Amino acid sequence: MSVNAVKGNDRTRTRRADKAERTRQAILQAASELFAAQGFAATTISAIAAEADVAAETVYSRFGNKLALISEILDTAIVGNAPRIDVLDLPEIAAIRAITDQRAQLARLAHLSRGILERTALAHRILRNSGTADPALAEFVAKDRQRRHRHQTAYIAMLLDNGPLREGMNAPDAAAIYGALANHDTYAELTSHRGWSPDHYETWLSQTLTLLLLPPPPRTTAPTN
Numbered sequence: 438m439s440v441n442a443v444k445g446n447d448r449t450r451t452r453r454a455d456k457a458e459r460t461r462q463a464i465l466q467a468a469s470e471l472f473a474a475q476g477f478a479a480t481t482i483s484a485i486a487a488e489a490d491v492a493a494e495t496v497y498s499r500f501g502n503k504l505a506l507i508s509e510i511l512d513t514a515i516v517g518n519a520p521r522i523d524v525l526d527l528p529e530i531a532a533i534r535a536i537t538d539q540r541a542q543l544a545r546l547a548h549l550s551r552g553i554l555e556r557t558a559l560a561h562r563i564l565r566n567s568g569t570a571d572p573a574l575a576e577f578v579a580k581d582r583q584r585r586h587r588h589q590t591a592y593i594a595m596l597l598d599n600g601p602l603r604e605g606m607n608a609p610d611a612a613a614i615y616g617a618l619a620n621h622d623t624y625a626e627l628t629s630h631r632g633w634s635p636d637h638y639e640t641w642l643s644q645t646l647t648l649l650l651l652p653p654p655p656r657t658t659a660p661t662n
Contacts, residue, residue: 460489460491460495463489464485464489465506467489468480468485471485478567482497504573511557511560511561511564514557517556529549530549533545533549533595534595534598536599542595542596543647543651544647546592547642548639554624555624558624558625558629564578589616593615596611596651602652603650603653614650624638
């Protein structure tokens with residue numbers, strides 16, 4: 438095969454991949470909008486296909502069912518523009534793990550959590566409004582909660598690598614407190630219902646976690662004359 442033929446095949450594959458990704462994004466966008474407007478249960482695959490301007494068979498072949506769609510919507514939002522990897526494998530986590538000051542770590546973790554909560558707000562609102570009557574959906578929500586707890590437990594372990602927690606605080610309780618403050622319900626309450634900006638929430642999260650989880654800073658002795 439000639440070099441030009443190889444290059445032509447590469448361009449064809451690239452165009453096909455680009456088209457497939459555009460179709461995927463259109464389907465996910467349509468599903469997000471319809472789930473939010475009509476509810477998860479009331480939205481049909483046919484309606485999603487029509488909104489995305491594709492055949493229903495295309496949606497079924499790419500995703501299979503609505504649960505796979507909401508899972509893809511949430512998973513994509515969690516990591517943002519990164520490839521679909523676990524949060525703990527993100528470059529941001531490696532950078533936070535390399536920090537040796539606990540307070541600086543918590544500030545960066547608060548920023549990370551704020552970003553995840555901001556990106557996943559719509560997906561979690563859809564899930565919150567969907568109820569748990571569907572056993573498969575209820576199982577999905579439970580697994581998402583377990584995933585967040587696993588991540589937050591790892592965050593506390595990173596802090597412990599650089600020093601102790603506040604006196605009387607153990608790692609499981611610290612992870613539970615982190616989860617109570619950095620979760621989609623708390624974020625929605627403060628930003629959607631109380632009017633906080635995401636920046637305000639991040640500052641509050643960082644300061645509150647520092648106060649609750651870490652030992653107080655050492656006192657500085659005033660100089661004597």
